[in-house]
Amino acid sequence: MNGKNNPEWHRNFRQRGLRITEPRKAILEVLNNTTEHLSAEEIYTEVHKTYPNIGLTTVYRNLELLEEMGIIAKFHFGDGRSRYELIQSPQKPGHHHHLICTGCKQIIDYDDFVDEEIELLNKVEQALSAAHNFQITGHTIQFYGICNSCRGNL
Amino acid sequence: MNGKNNPEWHRNFRQRGLRITEPRKAILEVLNNTTEHLSAEEIYTEVHKTYPNIGLTTVYRNLELLEEMGIIAKFHFGDGRSRYELIQSPQKPGHHHHLICTGCKQIIDYDDFVDEEIELLNKVEQALSAAHNFQITGHTIQFYGICNSCRGNL
DNA sequence: ACCTTAATGAAAATGATTTTCATTAACAAT
DNA sequence: ATTGTTAATGAAAATCATTTTCATTAAGGT
Structure with missing residues:
Protein backbone atom coordinates (compact mmCIF):
# COMPACT_ATOMS: atom_id res chain seq x y z
CA MET A 1 0.00 0.00 0.00
CA ASN A 2 2.83 2.43 0.50
CA GLY A 3 5.69 1.24 -1.56
CA LYS A 4 9.37 1.01 -0.97
CA ASN A 5 9.76 3.50 1.87
CA ASN A 6 7.99 1.27 4.34
CA PRO A 7 11.15 -0.40 5.61
CA GLU A 8 12.57 2.97 6.49
CA TRP A 9 10.14 4.03 9.17
CA HIS A 10 9.54 0.42 10.14
CA ARG A 11 13.15 0.10 11.15
CA ASN A 12 13.03 3.49 12.79
CA PHE A 13 10.05 2.44 14.88
CA ARG A 14 11.30 -1.00 15.78
CA GLN A 15 14.58 0.41 16.99
CA ARG A 16 12.66 2.34 19.58
CA GLY A 17 10.56 -0.64 20.54
CA LEU A 18 7.55 0.94 18.87
CA ARG A 19 5.06 -1.24 17.05
CA ILE A 20 3.95 -1.10 13.45
CA THR A 21 0.20 -0.77 13.72
CA GLU A 22 -2.63 -0.31 11.27
CA PRO A 23 -3.46 3.19 12.50
CA ARG A 24 0.17 4.21 12.14
CA LYS A 25 0.38 2.84 8.65
CA ALA A 26 -2.84 4.59 7.72
CA ILE A 27 -1.80 7.95 9.17
CA LEU A 28 1.56 7.89 7.39
CA GLU A 29 -0.18 6.80 4.24
CA VAL A 30 -2.39 9.88 4.34
CA LEU A 31 0.52 12.20 5.07
CA ASN A 32 2.49 10.63 2.25
CA ASN A 33 -0.20 11.29 -0.26
CA THR A 34 -1.20 14.85 0.43
CA THR A 35 0.18 18.17 -0.67
CA GLU A 36 -1.83 19.91 2.02
CA HIS A 37 -1.15 20.87 5.60
CA LEU A 38 -3.69 18.74 7.36
CA SER A 39 -5.00 19.22 10.86
CA ALA A 40 -5.45 16.30 13.24
CA GLU A 41 -9.13 16.18 12.50
CA GLU A 42 -8.62 16.31 8.75
CA ILE A 43 -6.17 13.44 9.02
CA TYR A 44 -8.68 11.60 11.15
CA THR A 45 -11.40 12.10 8.55
CA GLU A 46 -9.15 10.98 5.75
CA VAL A 47 -7.89 7.90 7.57
CA HIS A 48 -11.43 7.08 8.58
CA LYS A 49 -12.31 6.41 4.95
CA THR A 50 -10.06 3.40 4.74
CA TYR A 51 -9.88 2.52 8.42
CA PRO A 52 -13.23 3.41 9.97
CA ASN A 53 -12.23 2.20 13.41
CA ILE A 54 -9.60 4.87 13.87
CA GLY A 55 -10.03 7.12 16.90
CA LEU A 56 -9.23 10.81 16.93
CA THR A 57 -7.21 10.27 20.09
CA THR A 58 -4.99 7.85 18.26
CA VAL A 59 -4.37 10.39 15.57
CA TYR A 60 -3.31 12.98 18.12
CA ARG A 61 -1.08 10.55 19.93
CA ASN A 62 0.69 9.45 16.80
CA LEU A 63 1.13 12.94 15.46
CA GLU A 64 2.87 13.85 18.69
CA LEU A 65 5.06 10.78 18.38
CA LEU A 66 5.90 11.39 14.74
CA GLU A 67 6.79 14.95 15.54
CA GLU A 68 9.19 14.07 18.30
CA MET A 69 10.73 11.45 16.04
CA GLY A 70 11.42 14.20 13.53
CA ILE A 71 9.27 12.61 10.84
CA ILE A 72 6.66 15.33 10.65
CA ALA A 73 6.59 19.03 11.50
CA LYS A 74 3.84 20.80 13.37
CA PHE A 75 2.78 24.28 12.35
CA HIS A 76 0.58 27.05 13.63
CA PHE A 77 -0.91 29.12 10.89
CA GLY A 78 -3.19 31.18 13.06
CA ASP A 79 -6.46 29.35 12.51
CA GLY A 80 -6.49 27.86 15.98
CA ARG A 81 -5.52 24.34 15.09
CA SER A 82 -2.19 22.65 14.56
CA ARG A 83 -1.29 21.46 11.11
CA TYR A 84 1.15 18.78 10.12
CA GLU A 85 3.46 18.08 7.25
CA LEU A 86 5.82 15.25 6.44
CA ILE A 87 9.34 16.62 6.63
CA GLN A 88 10.45 14.49 3.68
CA SER A 89 7.39 14.48 1.50
CA PRO A 90 7.32 12.89 -1.92
CA GLN A 91 4.68 15.50 -2.76
CA LYS A 92 6.70 18.59 -1.87
CA MET B 1 -0.76 56.88 35.77
CA ASN B 2 0.60 56.35 32.30
CA GLY B 3 2.26 59.56 31.32
CA LYS B 4 2.39 61.56 28.17
CA ASN B 5 1.45 58.89 25.65
CA ASN B 6 -2.11 58.76 26.82
CA PRO B 7 -3.38 61.35 24.36
CA GLU B 8 -2.07 59.25 21.52
CA TRP B 9 -4.24 56.20 21.86
CA HIS B 10 -7.07 58.30 23.30
CA ARG B 11 -7.29 60.20 20.04
CA ASN B 12 -6.90 56.97 18.12
CA PHE B 13 -9.82 55.44 19.98
CA ARG B 14 -12.08 58.43 19.88
CA GLN B 15 -11.65 58.75 16.15
CA ARG B 16 -13.20 55.35 15.81
CA GLY B 17 -15.99 56.13 18.21
CA LEU B 18 -14.44 53.83 20.80
CA ARG B 19 -14.61 54.77 24.44
CA ILE B 20 -11.79 55.28 26.90
CA THR B 21 -12.65 52.87 29.69
CA GLU B 22 -10.97 51.80 32.90
CA PRO B 23 -10.34 48.25 31.66
CA ARG B 24 -8.73 49.59 28.51
CA LYS B 25 -6.52 51.94 30.44
CA ALA B 26 -5.52 49.16 32.79
CA ILE B 27 -4.74 46.67 30.01
CA LEU B 28 -2.59 49.14 28.12
CA GLU B 29 -0.92 50.12 31.36
CA VAL B 30 0.13 46.52 31.91
CA LEU B 31 1.35 46.09 28.35
CA ASN B 32 3.27 49.33 28.61
CA ASN B 33 5.13 48.21 31.67
CA THR B 34 6.22 44.72 30.80
CA THR B 35 9.14 43.32 28.91
CA GLU B 36 7.41 39.96 28.67
CA HIS B 37 5.09 38.38 26.16
CA LEU B 38 1.98 38.01 28.23
CA SER B 39 -0.94 35.73 27.55
CA ALA B 40 -4.52 36.90 27.96
CA GLU B 41 -4.75 35.23 31.32
CA GLU B 42 -1.48 36.70 32.52
CA ILE B 43 -2.69 40.13 31.52
CA TYR B 44 -5.94 39.45 33.30
CA THR B 45 -4.09 38.45 36.47
CA GLU B 46 -1.91 41.50 36.34
CA VAL B 47 -4.75 43.92 35.67
CA HIS B 48 -6.76 42.24 38.37
CA LYS B 49 -4.32 43.51 40.99
CA THR B 50 -5.23 47.11 40.39
CA TYR B 51 -8.69 46.61 38.94
CA PRO B 52 -10.24 43.58 40.60
CA ASN B 53 -13.49 43.91 38.71
CA ILE B 54 -11.91 43.13 35.36
CA GLY B 55 -13.33 40.16 33.49
CA LEU B 56 -11.25 37.76 31.45
CA THR B 57 -13.71 38.21 28.60
CA THR B 58 -13.00 41.90 28.54
CA VAL B 59 -9.31 41.22 28.29
CA TYR B 60 -9.83 38.96 25.30
CA ARG B 61 -12.13 41.43 23.62
CA ASN B 62 -9.74 44.29 24.00
CA LEU B 63 -6.73 42.32 22.92
CA GLU B 64 -8.56 41.48 19.74
CA LEU B 65 -9.44 45.11 19.27
CA LEU B 66 -5.93 46.36 19.97
CA GLU B 67 -4.55 43.85 17.54
CA GLU B 68 -6.77 44.90 14.70
CA MET B 69 -5.95 48.52 15.47
CA GLY B 70 -2.29 47.67 14.98
CA ILE B 71 -1.35 48.60 18.53
CA ILE B 72 -0.33 45.16 19.69
CA ALA B 73 0.88 42.00 17.96
CA LYS B 74 -0.33 38.50 18.68
CA PHE B 75 2.12 35.62 18.67
CA HIS B 76 2.05 31.86 18.82
CA PHE B 77 5.08 30.41 20.48
CA GLY B 78 3.88 26.84 20.58
CA ASP B 79 2.67 26.64 24.16
CA GLY B 80 -0.97 26.56 23.21
CA ARG B 81 -1.86 30.09 24.13
CA SER B 82 -1.61 33.39 22.31
CA ARG B 83 0.81 35.97 23.59
CA TYR B 84 0.74 39.69 23.08
CA GLU B 85 3.23 42.47 22.75
CA LEU B 86 2.92 46.20 22.30
CA ILE B 87 4.23 47.02 18.83
CA GLN B 88 5.77 50.26 20.05
CA SER B 89 6.92 49.34 23.51
CA PRO B 90 8.90 51.69 25.70
CA GLN B 91 10.42 48.54 27.20
CA LYS B 92 11.72 46.99 23.98
C1' DA C 1 -28.44 65.49 34.90
C1' DC C 2 -29.92 62.67 31.03
C1' DC C 3 -29.85 59.51 27.07
C1' DT C 4 -28.01 56.59 23.85
C1' DT C 5 -25.46 52.81 23.08
C1' DA C 6 -20.70 50.97 23.45
C1' DA C 7 -18.54 48.25 26.81
C1' DT C 8 -18.48 45.23 30.50
C1' DG C 9 -18.74 40.90 33.47
C1' DA C 10 -20.67 36.43 34.55
C1' DA C 11 -22.03 32.33 32.94
C1' DA C 12 -22.60 29.16 29.40
C1' DA C 13 -20.99 27.39 25.06
C1' DT C 14 -17.53 25.96 21.90
C1' DG C 15 -13.62 23.69 19.94
C1' DA C 16 -9.10 21.75 20.11
C1' DT C 17 -6.40 18.73 22.60
C1' DT C 18 -5.30 15.62 26.60
C1' DT C 19 -6.24 12.22 30.07
C1' DT C 20 -8.25 8.04 31.85
C1' DC C 21 -9.13 3.40 31.61
C1' DA C 22 -10.70 -0.89 30.07
C1' DT C 23 -9.88 -3.60 25.84
C1' DT C 24 -7.20 -5.12 21.86
C1' DA C 25 -3.48 -6.62 19.13
C1' DA C 26 1.96 -6.51 18.06
C1' DC C 27 5.42 -9.36 18.24
C1' DA C 28 9.04 -11.80 21.10
C1' DA C 29 9.42 -16.02 23.15
C1' DT C 30 7.87 -20.53 23.27
C1' DA D 1 1.44 -21.85 15.21
C1' DT D 2 0.24 -20.45 20.35
C1' DT D 3 0.94 -17.79 24.13
C1' DG D 4 2.19 -13.99 27.23
C1' DT D 5 3.60 -9.40 27.89
C1' DT D 6 2.67 -4.90 27.34
C1' DA D 7 2.43 -1.15 23.86
C1' DA D 8 -1.29 0.78 21.47
C1' DT D 9 -5.94 1.70 20.77
C1' DG D 10 -10.79 3.78 21.10
C1' DA D 11 -14.51 5.79 23.73
C1' DA D 12 -15.73 8.81 27.02
C1' DA D 13 -14.66 12.24 30.17
C1' DA D 14 -11.74 16.00 31.42
C1' DT D 15 -9.15 20.11 30.47
C1' DC D 16 -7.90 24.48 28.71
C1' DA D 17 -8.05 28.51 25.80
C1' DT D 18 -11.18 31.28 23.62
C1' DT D 19 -15.88 32.89 22.12
C1' DT D 20 -20.73 33.80 22.58
C1' DT D 21 -24.80 35.31 25.00
C1' DC D 22 -27.20 38.48 27.56
C1' DA D 23 -28.51 41.40 31.14
C1' DT D 24 -26.26 45.40 33.42
C1' DT D 25 -23.20 49.38 33.61
C1' DA D 26 -21.03 53.56 32.45
C1' DA D 27 -18.75 56.73 28.53
C1' DG D 28 -19.43 60.85 26.79
C1' DG D 29 -22.35 63.67 23.67
C1' DT D 30 -26.54 66.47 24.52
Whole structure:
Protein backbone atom coordinates (compact mmCIF):
# COMPACT_ATOMS: atom_id res chain seq x y z
CA MET A 1 0.00 0.00 0.00
CA ASN A 2 2.83 2.43 0.50
CA GLY A 3 5.69 1.24 -1.56
CA LYS A 4 9.37 1.01 -0.97
CA ASN A 5 9.76 3.50 1.87
CA ASN A 6 7.99 1.27 4.34
CA PRO A 7 11.15 -0.40 5.61
CA GLU A 8 12.57 2.97 6.49
CA TRP A 9 10.14 4.03 9.17
CA HIS A 10 9.54 0.42 10.14
CA ARG A 11 13.15 0.10 11.15
CA ASN A 12 13.03 3.49 12.79
CA PHE A 13 10.05 2.44 14.88
CA ARG A 14 11.30 -1.00 15.78
CA GLN A 15 14.58 0.41 16.99
CA ARG A 16 12.66 2.34 19.58
CA GLY A 17 10.56 -0.64 20.54
CA LEU A 18 7.55 0.94 18.87
CA ARG A 19 5.06 -1.24 17.05
CA ILE A 20 3.95 -1.10 13.45
CA THR A 21 0.20 -0.77 13.72
CA GLU A 22 -2.63 -0.31 11.27
CA PRO A 23 -3.46 3.19 12.50
CA ARG A 24 0.17 4.21 12.14
CA LYS A 25 0.38 2.84 8.65
CA ALA A 26 -2.84 4.59 7.72
CA ILE A 27 -1.80 7.95 9.17
CA LEU A 28 1.56 7.89 7.39
CA GLU A 29 -0.18 6.80 4.24
CA VAL A 30 -2.39 9.88 4.34
CA LEU A 31 0.52 12.20 5.07
CA ASN A 32 2.49 10.63 2.25
CA ASN A 33 -0.20 11.29 -0.26
CA THR A 34 -1.20 14.85 0.43
CA THR A 35 0.18 18.17 -0.67
CA GLU A 36 -1.83 19.91 2.02
CA HIS A 37 -1.15 20.87 5.60
CA LEU A 38 -3.69 18.74 7.36
CA SER A 39 -5.00 19.22 10.86
CA ALA A 40 -5.45 16.30 13.24
CA GLU A 41 -9.13 16.18 12.50
CA GLU A 42 -8.62 16.31 8.75
CA ILE A 43 -6.17 13.44 9.02
CA TYR A 44 -8.68 11.60 11.15
CA THR A 45 -11.40 12.10 8.55
CA GLU A 46 -9.15 10.98 5.75
CA VAL A 47 -7.89 7.90 7.57
CA HIS A 48 -11.43 7.08 8.58
CA LYS A 49 -12.31 6.41 4.95
CA THR A 50 -10.06 3.40 4.74
CA TYR A 51 -9.88 2.52 8.42
CA PRO A 52 -13.23 3.41 9.97
CA ASN A 53 -12.23 2.20 13.41
CA ILE A 54 -9.60 4.87 13.87
CA GLY A 55 -10.03 7.12 16.90
CA LEU A 56 -9.23 10.81 16.93
CA THR A 57 -7.21 10.27 20.09
CA THR A 58 -4.99 7.85 18.26
CA VAL A 59 -4.37 10.39 15.57
CA TYR A 60 -3.31 12.98 18.12
CA ARG A 61 -1.08 10.55 19.93
CA ASN A 62 0.69 9.45 16.80
CA LEU A 63 1.13 12.94 15.46
CA GLU A 64 2.87 13.85 18.69
CA LEU A 65 5.06 10.78 18.38
CA LEU A 66 5.90 11.39 14.74
CA GLU A 67 6.79 14.95 15.54
CA GLU A 68 9.19 14.07 18.30
CA MET A 69 10.73 11.45 16.04
CA GLY A 70 11.42 14.20 13.53
CA ILE A 71 9.27 12.61 10.84
CA ILE A 72 6.66 15.33 10.65
CA ALA A 73 6.59 19.03 11.50
CA LYS A 74 3.84 20.80 13.37
CA PHE A 75 2.78 24.28 12.35
CA HIS A 76 0.58 27.05 13.63
CA PHE A 77 -0.91 29.12 10.89
CA GLY A 78 -3.19 31.18 13.06
CA ASP A 79 -6.46 29.35 12.51
CA GLY A 80 -6.49 27.86 15.98
CA ARG A 81 -5.52 24.34 15.09
CA SER A 82 -2.19 22.65 14.56
CA ARG A 83 -1.29 21.46 11.11
CA TYR A 84 1.15 18.78 10.12
CA GLU A 85 3.46 18.08 7.25
CA LEU A 86 5.82 15.25 6.44
CA ILE A 87 9.34 16.62 6.63
CA GLN A 88 10.45 14.49 3.68
CA SER A 89 7.39 14.48 1.50
CA PRO A 90 7.32 12.89 -1.92
CA GLN A 91 4.68 15.50 -2.76
CA LYS A 92 6.70 18.59 -1.87
CA PRO A 93 9.82 20.58 -2.54
CA GLY A 94 12.63 20.06 -0.05
CA HIS A 95 13.11 22.82 2.44
CA HIS A 96 10.34 25.32 1.96
CA HIS A 97 8.50 28.02 3.84
CA HIS A 98 4.89 29.09 3.90
CA LEU A 99 2.75 31.87 2.60
CA ILE A 100 -0.70 32.04 4.18
CA CYS A 101 -3.79 33.86 2.99
CA THR A 102 -5.53 35.27 6.03
CA GLY A 103 -8.73 35.43 4.01
CA CYS A 104 -9.29 31.92 2.73
CA LYS A 105 -6.56 30.30 4.85
CA GLN A 106 -4.89 28.65 1.91
CA ILE A 107 -1.26 27.79 2.48
CA ILE A 108 1.31 28.02 -0.27
CA ASP A 109 4.66 26.26 -0.07
CA TYR A 110 7.37 28.34 -1.63
CA ASP A 111 11.03 27.78 -2.17
CA ASP A 112 12.01 30.88 -4.09
CA PHE A 113 14.86 32.47 -2.18
CA VAL A 114 14.82 29.68 0.36
CA ASP A 115 18.52 29.14 -0.18
CA GLU A 116 19.22 32.75 0.63
CA GLU A 117 16.84 32.62 3.55
CA ILE A 118 18.58 29.57 4.91
CA GLU A 119 21.98 31.12 4.48
CA LEU A 120 20.90 34.10 6.52
CA LEU A 121 19.09 31.91 9.01
CA ASN A 122 22.27 29.96 9.56
CA LYS A 123 24.19 33.12 10.19
CA VAL A 124 21.61 34.40 12.64
CA GLU A 125 21.44 31.02 14.22
CA GLN A 126 25.15 31.04 14.92
CA ALA A 127 25.03 34.54 16.32
CA LEU A 128 22.11 33.67 18.57
CA SER A 129 23.68 30.42 19.69
CA ALA A 130 26.75 32.30 20.74
CA ALA A 131 25.08 35.35 22.23
CA HIS A 132 22.44 33.50 24.22
CA ASN A 133 24.07 30.15 24.68
CA PHE A 134 21.27 28.36 22.90
CA GLN A 135 21.33 25.17 20.98
CA ILE A 136 19.07 26.09 18.09
CA THR A 137 16.81 23.30 16.93
CA GLY A 138 14.52 24.91 14.44
CA HIS A 139 12.98 27.99 12.98
CA THR A 140 9.77 29.35 11.57
CA ILE A 141 9.40 31.70 8.66
CA GLN A 142 5.98 32.57 7.39
CA PHE A 143 4.44 35.29 5.34
CA TYR A 144 0.86 36.38 5.77
CA GLY A 145 -1.20 38.21 3.24
CA ILE A 146 -4.33 38.33 1.16
CA CYS A 147 -4.57 36.36 -2.02
CA ASN A 148 -5.94 37.67 -5.25
CA SER A 149 -9.44 36.27 -5.03
CA CYS A 150 -9.83 37.22 -1.38
CA ARG A 151 -8.88 40.76 -2.26
CA GLY A 152 -11.70 40.76 -4.76
CA ASN A 153 -14.12 39.76 -2.05
CA LEU A 154 -13.51 42.82 0.11
CA MET B 1 -0.76 56.88 35.77
CA ASN B 2 0.60 56.35 32.30
CA GLY B 3 2.26 59.56 31.32
CA LYS B 4 2.39 61.56 28.17
CA ASN B 5 1.45 58.89 25.65
CA ASN B 6 -2.11 58.76 26.82
CA PRO B 7 -3.38 61.35 24.36
CA GLU B 8 -2.07 59.25 21.52
CA TRP B 9 -4.24 56.20 21.86
CA HIS B 10 -7.07 58.30 23.30
CA ARG B 11 -7.29 60.20 20.04
CA ASN B 12 -6.90 56.97 18.12
CA PHE B 13 -9.82 55.44 19.98
CA ARG B 14 -12.08 58.43 19.88
CA GLN B 15 -11.65 58.75 16.15
CA ARG B 16 -13.20 55.35 15.81
CA GLY B 17 -15.99 56.13 18.21
CA LEU B 18 -14.44 53.83 20.80
CA ARG B 19 -14.61 54.77 24.44
CA ILE B 20 -11.79 55.28 26.90
CA THR B 21 -12.65 52.87 29.69
CA GLU B 22 -10.97 51.80 32.90
CA PRO B 23 -10.34 48.25 31.66
CA ARG B 24 -8.73 49.59 28.51
CA LYS B 25 -6.52 51.94 30.44
CA ALA B 26 -5.52 49.16 32.79
CA ILE B 27 -4.74 46.67 30.01
CA LEU B 28 -2.59 49.14 28.12
CA GLU B 29 -0.92 50.12 31.36
CA VAL B 30 0.13 46.52 31.91
CA LEU B 31 1.35 46.09 28.35
CA ASN B 32 3.27 49.33 28.61
CA ASN B 33 5.13 48.21 31.67
CA THR B 34 6.22 44.72 30.80
CA THR B 35 9.14 43.32 28.91
CA GLU B 36 7.41 39.96 28.67
CA HIS B 37 5.09 38.38 26.16
CA LEU B 38 1.98 38.01 28.23
CA SER B 39 -0.94 35.73 27.55
CA ALA B 40 -4.52 36.90 27.96
CA GLU B 41 -4.75 35.23 31.32
CA GLU B 42 -1.48 36.70 32.52
CA ILE B 43 -2.69 40.13 31.52
CA TYR B 44 -5.94 39.45 33.30
CA THR B 45 -4.09 38.45 36.47
CA GLU B 46 -1.91 41.50 36.34
CA VAL B 47 -4.75 43.92 35.67
CA HIS B 48 -6.76 42.24 38.37
CA LYS B 49 -4.32 43.51 40.99
CA THR B 50 -5.23 47.11 40.39
CA TYR B 51 -8.69 46.61 38.94
CA PRO B 52 -10.24 43.58 40.60
CA ASN B 53 -13.49 43.91 38.71
CA ILE B 54 -11.91 43.13 35.36
CA GLY B 55 -13.33 40.16 33.49
CA LEU B 56 -11.25 37.76 31.45
CA THR B 57 -13.71 38.21 28.60
CA THR B 58 -13.00 41.90 28.54
CA VAL B 59 -9.31 41.22 28.29
CA TYR B 60 -9.83 38.96 25.30
CA ARG B 61 -12.13 41.43 23.62
CA ASN B 62 -9.74 44.29 24.00
CA LEU B 63 -6.73 42.32 22.92
CA GLU B 64 -8.56 41.48 19.74
CA LEU B 65 -9.44 45.11 19.27
CA LEU B 66 -5.93 46.36 19.97
CA GLU B 67 -4.55 43.85 17.54
CA GLU B 68 -6.77 44.90 14.70
CA MET B 69 -5.95 48.52 15.47
CA GLY B 70 -2.29 47.67 14.98
CA ILE B 71 -1.35 48.60 18.53
CA ILE B 72 -0.33 45.16 19.69
CA ALA B 73 0.88 42.00 17.96
CA LYS B 74 -0.33 38.50 18.68
CA PHE B 75 2.12 35.62 18.67
CA HIS B 76 2.05 31.86 18.82
CA PHE B 77 5.08 30.41 20.48
CA GLY B 78 3.88 26.84 20.58
CA ASP B 79 2.67 26.64 24.16
CA GLY B 80 -0.97 26.56 23.21
CA ARG B 81 -1.86 30.09 24.13
CA SER B 82 -1.61 33.39 22.31
CA ARG B 83 0.81 35.97 23.59
CA TYR B 84 0.74 39.69 23.08
CA GLU B 85 3.23 42.47 22.75
CA LEU B 86 2.92 46.20 22.30
CA ILE B 87 4.23 47.02 18.83
CA GLN B 88 5.77 50.26 20.05
CA SER B 89 6.92 49.34 23.51
CA PRO B 90 8.90 51.69 25.70
CA GLN B 91 10.42 48.54 27.20
CA LYS B 92 11.72 46.99 23.98
CA PRO B 93 13.95 47.40 20.96
CA GLY B 94 12.16 48.47 17.79
CA HIS B 95 11.63 45.78 15.23
CA HIS B 96 12.79 42.51 16.73
CA HIS B 97 12.26 38.80 16.38
CA HIS B 98 12.02 35.99 18.87
CA LEU B 99 14.14 33.15 20.15
CA ILE B 100 12.18 30.60 22.18
CA CYS B 101 13.48 27.95 24.54
CA THR B 102 11.37 24.86 24.06
CA GLY B 103 12.42 23.70 27.50
CA CYS B 104 11.51 26.53 29.85
CA LYS B 105 9.50 28.50 27.28
CA GLN B 106 11.42 31.70 27.87
CA ILE B 107 11.26 34.13 25.00
CA ILE B 108 14.18 36.32 24.05
CA ASP B 109 13.79 39.41 21.90
CA TYR B 110 16.72 39.85 19.60
CA ASP B 111 17.60 42.46 17.06
CA ASP B 112 21.01 41.30 15.91
CA PHE B 113 20.85 40.94 12.14
CA VAL B 114 17.27 42.13 12.12
CA ASP B 115 18.13 44.73 9.51
CA GLU B 116 19.53 42.06 7.24
CA GLU B 117 16.61 39.82 7.96
CA ILE B 118 14.19 42.55 7.07
CA GLU B 119 16.05 43.37 3.90
CA LEU B 120 15.80 39.78 2.79
CA LEU B 121 12.20 39.54 3.93
CA ASN B 122 11.33 42.54 1.81
CA LYS B 123 12.93 40.95 -1.20
CA VAL B 124 11.11 37.67 -0.64
CA GLU B 125 7.93 39.58 0.00
CA GLN B 126 8.16 41.27 -3.37
CA ALA B 127 8.90 38.02 -5.13
CA LEU B 128 6.00 36.29 -3.45
CA SER B 129 3.63 39.17 -4.08
CA ALA B 130 4.44 38.97 -7.73
CA ALA B 131 4.55 35.21 -8.10
CA HIS B 132 1.39 34.47 -6.18
CA ASN B 133 -0.49 37.71 -6.55
CA PHE B 134 -0.61 38.27 -2.83
CA GLN B 135 -0.77 41.44 -0.87
CA ILE B 136 1.62 40.63 1.95
CA THR B 137 0.58 42.01 5.31
CA GLY B 138 3.02 40.48 7.74
CA HIS B 139 5.59 37.87 8.54
CA THR B 140 6.82 35.65 11.31
CA ILE B 141 10.39 34.71 12.06
CA GLN B 142 11.20 32.69 15.09
CA PHE B 143 14.03 30.51 16.26
CA TYR B 144 13.49 27.59 18.57
CA GLY B 145 16.11 25.96 20.69
CA ILE B 146 17.23 24.90 24.13
CA CYS B 147 18.78 27.38 26.50
CA ASN B 148 21.84 26.77 28.56
CA SER B 149 20.18 25.84 31.82
CA CYS B 150 17.58 23.62 30.16
CA ARG B 151 20.38 21.76 28.44
CA GLY B 152 21.84 21.11 31.86
CA ASN B 153 18.56 19.59 32.96
CA LEU B 154 18.55 16.85 30.37
C1' DA C 1 -28.44 65.49 34.90
C1' DC C 2 -29.92 62.67 31.03
C1' DC C 3 -29.85 59.51 27.07
C1' DT C 4 -28.01 56.59 23.85
C1' DT C 5 -25.46 52.81 23.08
C1' DA C 6 -20.70 50.97 23.45
C1' DA C 7 -18.54 48.25 26.81
C1' DT C 8 -18.48 45.23 30.50
C1' DG C 9 -18.74 40.90 33.47
C1' DA C 10 -20.67 36.43 34.55
C1' DA C 11 -22.03 32.33 32.94
C1' DA C 12 -22.60 29.16 29.40
C1' DA C 13 -20.99 27.39 25.06
C1' DT C 14 -17.53 25.96 21.90
C1' DG C 15 -13.62 23.69 19.94
C1' DA C 16 -9.10 21.75 20.11
C1' DT C 17 -6.40 18.73 22.60
C1' DT C 18 -5.30 15.62 26.60
C1' DT C 19 -6.24 12.22 30.07
C1' DT C 20 -8.25 8.04 31.85
C1' DC C 21 -9.13 3.40 31.61
C1' DA C 22 -10.70 -0.89 30.07
C1' DT C 23 -9.88 -3.60 25.84
C1' DT C 24 -7.20 -5.12 21.86
C1' DA C 25 -3.48 -6.62 19.13
C1' DA C 26 1.96 -6.51 18.06
C1' DC C 27 5.42 -9.36 18.24
C1' DA C 28 9.04 -11.80 21.10
C1' DA C 29 9.42 -16.02 23.15
C1' DT C 30 7.87 -20.53 23.27
C1' DA D 1 1.44 -21.85 15.21
C1' DT D 2 0.24 -20.45 20.35
C1' DT D 3 0.94 -17.79 24.13
C1' DG D 4 2.19 -13.99 27.23
C1' DT D 5 3.60 -9.40 27.89
C1' DT D 6 2.67 -4.90 27.34
C1' DA D 7 2.43 -1.15 23.86
C1' DA D 8 -1.29 0.78 21.47
C1' DT D 9 -5.94 1.70 20.77
C1' DG D 10 -10.79 3.78 21.10
C1' DA D 11 -14.51 5.79 23.73
C1' DA D 12 -15.73 8.81 27.02
C1' DA D 13 -14.66 12.24 30.17
C1' DA D 14 -11.74 16.00 31.42
C1' DT D 15 -9.15 20.11 30.47
C1' DC D 16 -7.90 24.48 28.71
C1' DA D 17 -8.05 28.51 25.80
C1' DT D 18 -11.18 31.28 23.62
C1' DT D 19 -15.88 32.89 22.12
C1' DT D 20 -20.73 33.80 22.58
C1' DT D 21 -24.80 35.31 25.00
C1' DC D 22 -27.20 38.48 27.56
C1' DA D 23 -28.51 41.40 31.14
C1' DT D 24 -26.26 45.40 33.42
C1' DT D 25 -23.20 49.38 33.61
C1' DA D 26 -21.03 53.56 32.45
C1' DA D 27 -18.75 56.73 28.53
C1' DG D 28 -19.43 60.85 26.79
C1' DG D 29 -22.35 63.67 23.67
C1' DT D 30 -26.54 66.47 24.52
